[in-house]
Amino acid sequence: MKDEVMLAKWLNNELDEKELKAFMASPEFDTYNKIKEYSAQLTVPEADMDTLYAGIEYRKNKVVKVRTLNPWFTRIAAMLVLFLGASFFLYTTHTTTQIADAGQRTAFLLPDNSAVSLNAGSEADYKTWNWKNNRKLQLDGEAYFRVAKGQTFDVVTPMGKVTVVGTQFNVKARGSRFDVTCFEGKVRVTSSDNQTILLLPGESIAFENGKKIEVPMDKRLQPGWLSNQADFYKESLSNVINEIERQYNVDITINTAIPTERFTGTIPTNDINTALELIEAPYHLKSKKAGNKITLSTE
Secondary structure (H helix, E strand, C coil), X not given: CHHHHHHHHHHCCCCCHHHHHHHHCCCCXXXXXXXXXXXXXXXXXXXXXXXXXHHHHHHHCCCCCCCCCCHHHHHHHHHHHHXXXXXXXXXXXXXXXXXXXXXXXXXXECXXXXXEEECCCEEEEXXXXXXXXXXXXXXXXXXXXXXXXXXXXXXXECCEEEEEEXXXXXXXXXXXXXXXXXXXXXXXXXXXXXXXXXXXXCCEEEEECCEEEEECCCCXXXXXXXXXXXXXXXXXXXXXXXXXXXXXXXXXXXXXXXCCCCEEEEEECCCHHHHHHHHHHHHCEEEEEECCEEEEEEX
């Protein structure tokens, strides 16, 4: 009952500042707000008052025959209204989810025909309804975007947001690391602590635990992972090992203290033996494989 009273007061603009703040923080607020916005778009035609009054006078002098409706008719009508309302609500709040499992990749088109490629171990969520006015995609993992000319949307991650207009770019949000590279056009990157950077073609930026990392120019036309090459710049060995696990769908255990030296380089995502050798040599490790289990230890 309290929720119904709050909803009624909100619709009548009768909430005080404290009540409004609490109501907007409720999990149901987004749904109420969408219904209110949609309802505000509905219009009714202007009435012809002369015709209306003439009709009233006519009906006053007319003998009306009352016909009792079958109770089943009213029940069916009520059920139909309820069904249509529920269908509309589900359609407008439905979220489309695209997933690339470990060892897999996937590609899909957004409603404006922008193309998205998801790297292994990544997930993207977006809503197709009203996309024209709500171009937003939630990303957990890594994806490469080829945005349709003249189109714009936001890529939102836990560590920052990327705003784009007709461009090609790569976003990687893994753990506490957030990397963005622009390959065409311009992208605006906003970190979780509201640092904003504008990237031009070939430029990259990275954040780790909120700290900005300057990344060298990249003159390639697309990210390396599309050609089975995973690139790293001043990344922890843990991040590198986690990426190998995602790309090859394996479990890696390291039986020693993890070295603190940062890794910069490229590892293949289609040759696990070479990938392991490239981290074994600089960190003086050796690997032992048993099925999809890999153990790393000191030499």
